[in-house]
Amino acid sequence: MSTKTSPSKGKDNAEVIKNYHKQAFEYISKALRIDEKDTGEKEEAVQWYKRGISELEKGIAVEINAQGEQYERAKRLQDKMVNNLAMAKDRLVLLETTLASKQKNV
Amino acid sequence: STTTLTTPQNQVESLMHEMADEAGLDLNMELPQGQTGSVGTSVASAEQDELSSRLAKLRDQV
Secondary structure, three states, rough: HHHHHOOOOOOOOOOHHHHHHHHHHHHHHHHHHHHHOOOOOHHHHHHHHHHHHHHHHHHHHHHOOHHHHHHHHHHHHHHHHHHHHHHHHHHHHHHHHHHHHHHHOO | OOOOOOOOHHHHHHHHHHHHHHOHHHHOHHHOOOHHHHHHHHHHHHHHHHHHHHHHHHHHHH
């Protein structure tokens, strides 16, 4: 266990979180670009939101092993990801509900 | 003749400051010399903020 908990010098996993962020940012940006247009293909936005959400979840699950300032920064980023995860999920639920009711009416 | 396509350092820095201002970060505090890792985290934080505000805008639409 001691080998696992001692953070290896110079290679902390803040980088890992950042990479998940990057991927999530890319996917959710795509979802937003579609979603922000009234005529946007909402089914497509749903797919991108889902991908983004899964990346956010992975990033949030990472246990930060950095120290001090690095830890604080990575933690702040993760907190923002938690916030966006909740918001993206809310949006996803709303879109799916809207899509489902549309299908019923057609 | 060759044209060197490098973005001047000061231009990069001013852009970074712009982004940091928007995100409400003190870049001077966040950027000790040579720590590129922290630059990335600041940018990442700003990007997450962007997502937040766009998601909030959609949420507030009725």
